[in-house]
Amino acid sequence: MFSKKNVSRRSFMGGMAKVGTVAASTSILTACNSSSSSEEKTSIAGVKVAMLADVHFHDVFGHYEFSKFNSEVTIRSMQDSCESTRMFNENYFAFIEALEELGQQGIKYICLLGDFSDDGQVDTLKGFNRVVEPYIEKYGFEFFLTNGNHDPVRPYGAHQTKNFLHHTGASIAVTSDEDRNFTPNNVLIGQHITKGMWATGYQEMFDALGQYGFQNKPSYVSYETPWGSDKFEDRGLMISKEDGGNTFWCPDATYLAEPVEGLWIVSVDMNIYLPNDDGTSWSHASIGWEEGKKYKPQVMDWLANVTARAEAEGKTLIVFSHYPATEYLNSSANDFYYVFNDGSYNNTRVPSSDTAEQVINAGVKMQFGGHIHVNDTAVHQGENGTLINIQAPSLAAYTPSYKVVTCHSPTLFEIETKTLQDVRDFDALFPYYQLEKEHREWVGADVQWETMLEATDYRDFMFRHLDVLMHMRLKNGWGGDITALFEAATPLYWLMMLSCYEGTLDNQQTLALIEAMTIEANNSDILTIFAEWGLEDKAIDALAMVDGHCSTFLMNRDQMMAVSFKQLCLATLYQRNGDELALQDLNYQLLVPIRVAMEMFKHNDADGDLENIDWDTDYINQNPASGGSVQKDQIDLLLLRTRFASFARIYHQLGKAKPADHFFVDLTTGYVEDLAGNKQF
Template sequence: MSNLNKKLSRRSFLQKGATVASVTAMSPVITACSSGDSDDPVKSYADMKVAILADVHFHDIFGDFDFSSYNDEVTIRTLHDSVRSTRMFNENYFAFIATLEQLGEQGIKYICMVGDYSDEGQIDTLKGFNRVVKPYIEKYNFEFFLCNGNHDPNEPFGSDETKTFLTPFGDGIQVTSDSNKSFTASDLIVAQHQTAGMKGAGYAEMFDLLGEHGFKNKSSYLHYETPWGSDEFAERGLIMRNGEHSGWCPDASYLVEPMDGLWLCSVDMNIHLPKDSVGEAWDHDAKGWEDGKTHKPKVFEWLADVAQRAEEQGKVLIVFSHYPAIEYLNDSANDFYFLFDDSSYNNKRVPSDDTAHQLINAGVKLQFAGHIHVNDTAIRSNENGSLINIQTPSLAAYTPSYKLVTCHDTETFEITTHTVKDVPDFDHLFPYYQKEIDYRATVNQAEPLLEEMLEATDYRDFMFRHLKVLTEIKLKGGWAADMKDLYDAKTPLYWVMALSALDKETTTLSSDDYTTLLAAMTAEATDSEVIAAFDSLSSVQAGDLDNALSLVNSHLETYKMNRQRMMNIGFHSLCLATLYLRNGDELAVDDLEYELIVPINVVIKLFELNDADGNLSNVNWAQDYGDAEIGPAVVENQKSYAADWDLSIIHKRFAAFARIYYRFNNNLPADHFFVDLKTATITDQVGRVSLG
């Protein structure tokens, strides 16, 4: 962790003097409105504090699953499976409990869970959720308000689920609700267990099991409504159409007033489309609002009515959905896609500006979301107003955090982001994982990186390690050849800068040439040694690398950076730092050492020279990449476009890095900030310190 004593804002840390684009300055201190005013519509704004939890992915590690004959201690997923997922499967149990304790100690009463509150909506998982939250409801008087995510439910009328659980011996057992699931034993998965508890709940079961957490009206609510004019399950839904197929699908949207003046609006933007005419098979693309504007227009109409009434009646309105309504990566989704080929994680799920404008036109001003496991703040505006979308990170991934909303009046909110670090028992399952690691070694299936997970010192560190191991084991496997080769070679940033400074008009390099160069570009190599290797290539002009290194060394002198420091950091560190920043935004700065971030910033400044139009704020794919055919909708073309080495493509990748960091340095705060909906302004509240 960073040794800096004072917390830094991301902009001061990464770029001295950077300013936040599209944000008007506000007073740095805002006090709560007095609760004694006679015309105040609520008893006290001071009581209006709402916690936002996203993507908890709760799994009941002490649940039953009718599993006791195999393991009478815990019912946990394998570490092997966890490090291949964008979330950890087991430790979120402890993180969820630690978060509830933190919220209780802070006197928070209202907790909004913005989707994916369960693993896969399994019946026994939902029962376990109730078992865990019950004592905290009794102890702290919590009220939970749930919103459906794409994992809860997977299908509107239930689904069979199959997972691999860890046995006490270190091998695995397949646990399924599907009585027709075929199975063949192996060294790693030795048996199959069938149980109804693994069945994924549909809406009906979910309403029955979790109804008290917002899905059903309660006598304590001052107001409750749905878009469908009824609280009855059978009337809460709509006909979904998909070509020649159509079928009725439930909807879990609702508006609740738990205390005088506070409206919490949970919007179900799961879009399930029928694949047959009998309601047995459904498509679910998890795009949320982007598909919702087409398939759930009535919900948009209802939102417009809710927003209008909230304003007329002086209500504080907080809208939350599982899905983001605005692009959530500082307008860098295209660049992340081009670098890391994560189209399903980023581009495929990016809302268009049209979607944001439709919500603005409906009067929605503030929306909280999850789904993407990132920390971000975004804003869009048109002639009818502005929409602010606040992304809450997952508790089950890096950076594990939640948002706390303090309402100062109907249009002024203070947002604080709390990272969950000190989690009691976060390492409780490590002995089981060690048995798994040891067992895998005995059957020649050893995975050394799993050991690295067990070296974690706290829960935040555990999630930090998870993202690194996930990248090493799975994510980089989908990258284009140039990215993967540079990453695996851990090519020092000094030589990466040299590649970025080569003249692509006069330098042509084959894949074999790059293999030769990467072998020569070690941390110990001298300039003359690498120049000799370069000049030996048949396809280059002598002197090209000399010129590039001259530019690099001049650049380093300008930024007072020595050559050896750039040799000590590899390209893999740049990639990992960028992925950490993608997930954590400014929260990630606490985990990235000064000795890493400063050299990376120097590299990025040189990469800026590779930007095609010299405008780092440009977000036009065709202009940035010079080829509209490789756009975000054409996933396979991206892979073939850079299946091999090409200097012009590598320079485009370096430009993509430059744009990502430029936008990161110049975008909205995502840690502690104030939101003024009346003026659509956001004010950063993290102190800024110059690095000199």
């Protein structure tokens, strides 16, 4: 990781600075400061609201009746964290650091965009209250929560089991299920049963956290729900499965709170729980608005009523939920799925255009979401208006950040992304992980996360986590070709040669080249292999094309050889999560060669249009889901070229996406202006 420079995608990924930025920003500033506009006379002008997503709070000093194990802390293992898309323990300290920062900035209103807890366990919610209450007293914070798929995990609660570290470095299964079967092994040496591990349902969540927006308070100017009441028994609806199976009453936590005259904070519960045929359990797809538009029409109708009243009354409206309401990967979701086979980023979880249209029809112009652990800004231009969806990244994953919204008027907002870097005590638990490491080595268990303990700060810690996660979990689902290139660490220079080779290569030839195309191999070594197949002339032409292409971009062979496919994969995942924030953690010796390679990879797109995706030609087997099903004996040059084209489309979209660091939003026009490095406000 390199120095944290303030790098804008507009100036690097897009290749040039945006013309007219200063003029546009000046006009916006004039509009914000104008005293002639009635909008600017609202009492909330200048009010700031913080957006924290996916805190995944776990109380590392919780009770869980765990003291009998002579443990000073109740923490999850590093092994579990490094196999998860989020850290389990250090986010405790990150959350506290974020609260301190917000207090120092004078920010009073804090929205938590779901998954504020580990899994809504009884002792976790107690710990949450214990942590935030002193900050409420110290800084006068007002919290507004929405629930995610981790809180609650089921509408009426559920048993939970987690592995906690034992003081020996081994692990203990901590569960709320007295009937759970358990068999110990060398790493997981025992089981502990406690009611504190029970994952609460809606009613228990309201009882424990009702003061954070879920229920009315005397201090609110106004408060309402779609159900005409804030009582648990009134807030919900009947939900049935499509097949006509069981129908159940399911709670809903949607609300509108007005903490100060003129500011309406709207928390939308888009969790959909469908009853299973057994009549006692529930399924939860965790896709939010995509199902919510169908199963919660009452909420959508109420939302339309709220937005209409807000506009008529001149209220400043802040709408948030746990889930995105638009496509959140710059129209690259299918390509990410095709290359990396990650179900978290596929077309089943990405909201459809119809969903965005229905949210627009409900009058929503700007929506904040979490759930995906990515930093992103997306604008959907619909038939009836524009929807701006702003994704706040997780505090428990790379890049650990939160958003600060400054309300300049009911239609003018400034959004800043604050990344946590220097978090006090982020390494306080490292001695326990060292014991875990020693125990795993003693019993012969795998350890791949030693570099995590070398982190210099919290941002670096999360930077390392994504790297380790890729090696320990993510790559296990990749297709045979991506895996082969990753394990061989094939340099970009050779990948570019394959991308422009004007011929066909069968499975055995392709595998032989992947094995031979190492960083140590010279051009003669590779040409000799082609000569044995009678294909030397086309190989010479391909090398000439690569060298000419590099020369055009003032690059040379050594620079392209210095970046491997493994580095390309990791850099792409960093940018998927952090968007332009990731550019502050990636050096130019890596980014520039990647951009040069992408310029050559784009010629592998079937129709030459990087904006267009044609499943019949752009994807082998005509479906991005086939990416992970490709076996090693199916690898050939045609398949590799479809992968190269996907990478090119991903980087093409990164280069033209909306700003996601510091930007300005005008809801009257749907205009999003990049303010990175601009300190005018």
